[in-house]
Amino acid sequence: MVYHRIMLPAERMSAVAFSARNCALESMTIDRRTMALAREYERGRLGIDEFVDRCGTDGDDLADCADAVFVRGLLLAEHPAPFSGDLEELRTIHRTLFDGVLDGAGALRSHDTASDAYGASGSIAASSQAFFPCALLETGAANIAAELAEARNLHALDRGVFVSRLAHFYDELGYLHPFAYGNAMTLRVFASRLAHSAGWDLDWGPVGVEDYRSAKRLAYTGDTSGFERLFAAIVRPANPTRVFLIAGWHQGPAH
Numbered sequence: 628m629v630y631h632r633i634m635l636p637a638e639r640m641s642a643v644a645f646s647a648r649n650c651a652l653e654s655m656t657i658d659r660r661t662m663a664l665a666r667e668y669e670r671g672r673l674g675i676d677e678f679v680d681r682c683g684t685d686g687d688d689l690a691d692c693a694d695a696v697f698v699r700g701l702l703l704a705e706h707p708a709p710f711s712g713d714l715e716e717l718r719t720i721h722r723t724l725f726d727g728v729l730d731g732a733g734a735l736r737s738h739d740t741a742s743d744a745y746g747a748s749g750s751i752a753a754s755s756q757a758f759f760p761c762a763l764l765e766t767g768a769a770n771i772a773a774e775l776a777e778a779r780n781l782h783a784l785d786r787g788v789f790v791s792r793l794a795h796f797y798d799e800l801g802y803l804h805p806f807a808y809g810n811a812m813t814l815r816v817f818a819s820r821l822a823h824s825a826g827w828d829l830d831w832g833p834v835g836v837e838d839y840r841s842a843k844r845l846a847y848t849g850d851t852s853g854f855e856r857l858f859a860a861i862v863r864p865a866n867p868t869r870v871f872l873i874a875g876w877h878q879g880p881a882h
Contacts, residue, residue: 634705639669645819646700648831649812652839655693668701675705695728696812703816710824712775714768714805720820721806721813729808735764736807757847758804771799781825789827790862793818794854798846811843823865830861 634642643665650657661682668678682698708719722733739761759767774796775781781792797818804810819829834857842853 636669636671638704639671642701642704643669645831646697646704648834649700649815650693650697652815652831652834652836653812654836655696657693657697661694661697665697665701675701692728696724699724699726699728700816707820710780710820712780712821713772714765716820717768717800717805717813717817720816721809724812724816725809731807734807735805736761738807740804740807759802764803764805767803768805771796771803774799775821781821784825786827786862787859789822789825790855790858793822793858793862794851796821797854797858798851801843801846811839822862826865828863828865829858830863833861 647657647662647665664673664678664681667673668675673681679698679702682694703720703723706723708716708723710716718733718735725732740758778792781789781796784792797814800814800817801810806813815831819831822829838857842857845851845853
């Protein structure tokens, strides 16, 4: 079930910033006209439907469709699917981001791939098993979802523990690599939704392209410390007043 929610101005601003950053981390440049219209949307002068109509975006390949993916990221914020923490949620996010942009939106990849996988030397890995075998994607996803559910979707954790566990699951889902394209963009949305559900927000604004790539390269070697450092720098309490006044910065919603 997909529902519409009324967005506050601050939420619209946050959605625009995140969707733009999600594109920027893939080196996708958004047209100035689209960003100008996004500012009107932020101020409430354009509703989401009028904003989409006036952008009139489409694209035939990922390199040429930054505007379309950016706009669809805002549609996802306005019409979020319920949080479920499983493969279906990942597929819903992917479908929303890329439907009408590229073929196969929401579809699982049908071949093993080493695309964007890095070895210890930093070079592209040659092994076709650099990511999870495609024949076992649904099984692998079910195992991760079960582990996440057992961890109560990271609820009621202090900040340091939350960061460590989030890095672990981010790495697991990165290795799963369920789609032929758009995995990183989908995963950043998923992680942000997961964090918010657990009482934390992720501010991706300070994250640079090389910061992200460096953390990803380390993760391919089994070392999640890069993602731990990245998340430690961008995790914010979703309810700062409660956390600071009652628990303190390093304690989470459990307290």
